[in-house]
Ligand SMILES: Cc1cc2nc3c(=O)[nH]c(=O)nc-3n(C[C@H](O)[C@H](O)[C@H](O)COP(=O)(O)OP(=O)(O)OC[C@H]3O[C@@H](n4cnc5c(N)ncnc54)[C@H](O)[C@@H]3O)c2cc1C
């Protein structure tokens with residue numbers, strides 16, 4: 061990910077250089093820093109830059125080129141490929157508008173383009189840029205060899221504070237065994253278009269890549285063990301995406317457990333079905349990359365799933381000199397989460413380095429309940445806050461919900477994109493006053509939903525009442541009109557749209 065707020069420049073005179081001393085027995089050179097960061101993905105880059113910008117010395121340890129999952133194997137290549145796929149998909153569907161296009165997709169060329177964009181993004185994260193920003197990049201795999209030291213190759217780094225930001229890796233179920241397969245780490249290097257791609261997993265990676273490959277001319281079968289796609293989102297969102305993928309020609313097998321995988325690849329499903337393809341893409345989740353980091357030696361505890369256990373300020377629960385951010389610690393694996401956490405952790409550890417840290421000056425706690433996320437299918441699925449079921453679990457049927465179908469939104473009609481919806485979820489108003497109910501969640505399924513969710517995220521974070529949201533003006537004709545209509549419908553029925561009690 062490029063630096064989200066531009067490149068901070070090193071402030072001359074404020075950055076102290078690390079000093080080297082000699083260990084007495086092994087005569088190993090020990091390099092001392094204020095802060096040592098492990099991992100130069102979004103989390104590590106954000107933390108290291110913030111520390112350097114504050115005039116502290118920082119070593120950033122990374123075995124690969126900086127950038128991490130987002131730049132090399134995640135957001136950047138996938139969103140670039142999806143943009144290409146979207147162009148092809150929309151051109152093919154323009155017939156009813158009087159535009160006939162003969163669309164021929166070249167998947168290897170589309171992947172080559174995605175790889176070029178990665179290189180462009182990397183220009184903001186290269187060792188030269190980092191050096192200018194005051195970050196010492198140390199190339200190699202870091203490992204704690206004690207509570208206060210990290211070894212990288214033959215080097216020993218000591219920090220007054222540490223940040224663990226080593227991310228996560230694709231999790232491959234045991235059933236796949238030794239059968240050759242692709243993951244989000246390898247799929248970008250395909251030299252030829254697969255004849256028939258079998259996608260295992262219907263989370264965001266599976267849905268995005270299934271749609272991209274299908275739109276670029278590949279036959280795709282997607283097998284999802286759960287009953288619906290995108291299980292973290294509102295069920296109706298998964299249903300829209302399922303309908304759209306089927307319409308794109310994807311053979312969807314929902315609620316299907318894979319009980320065997322043979323080379324070929326061939327998937328054996330629990331209902332007796334046998335699905336043969338030419339390539340297998342495994343998208344069944346990710347596991348934190350914390351084994352082999354020597355966290356035991358540092359007294360840093362991890363949970364049963366391997367995530368570093370941190371408090372709500374991202375500080376290790378068991379070693380107060382260590383912070384952990386991003387996929388290696390967070391229950392939400394998103395670039396914006398890694399970046400937010402990096403800044404919060406840097407704020408906390410910088411304060412702890414000052415002579416008299418004041419608790420009042422501590423940066424805010426990291427709040428999971430306000431984090432938006434977007435799945436970049438076409439249409440996009442965007443969510444923030446609570447789902448209807450989560451609101452029901454908290455307040456029962458006193459929580460209320462309004463859904464505006466996109467078929468009632470002029471912008472969606474103009475675009476011929478009426479398949480989605482916008483749902484707003486509100487907590488009960490004080491004394492049952494409907495207008496005073498506060499917005500606690502939003503899901504939007506429409507083109508550009510990822511832009512629209514910023515307004516929902518603001519409403520949730522600011523604990524906005526539905527009445528206040530209803531009094532805003534939405535520009536016409538935007539998909540955002542659905543948000544204002546939904547808010548108004550909590551107060552009084554609005555063009556056939558009504559509020560209803562939340563259901564489990
Ligand atoms: C296909 C795909 C698409 C995605 N799309 C999106 C999206 O659209 N939007 C979004 O918000 N999120 C998306 N994500 C998730 C996002 O990429 C991650 O949440 C984010 O990159 C995590 O950042 P991180 O810094 O925690 O970890 P990473 O970026 O994984 O960085 C960890 C770094 O640590 C290094 N490392 C590992 N071990 C060591 C060690 N021992 N010593 C030193 N360094 C080490 C690794 O080499 C790596 O560079 C996507 C993920 C995938 C797989």
Ligand SMILES: NC(=O)c1ccc[n+]([C@@H]2O[C@H](COP(=O)([O-])OP(=O)(O)OC[C@H]3O[C@@H](n4cnc5c(N)ncnc54)[C@H](O)[C@@H]3O)[C@@H](O)[C@H]2O)c1
Pocket residue numbers: 233260261262263264265266268283284285286290291316317318343344345346392393394433434435436
């Ligand atoms: N647009 C985005 O922001 C974006 C895009 C891609 C990934 N990501 C991040 O990366 C993380 C990992 O994504 P993911 O989609 O790999 O994982 P995921 O855990 O979100 O989804 C994996 C899916 O695979 C299914 N599954 C698990 N085992 C299976 C099996 N044996 N057979 C069939 N299905 C099986 C699960 O039911 C689940 O729905 C996400 O949680 C998300 O945070 C974000």
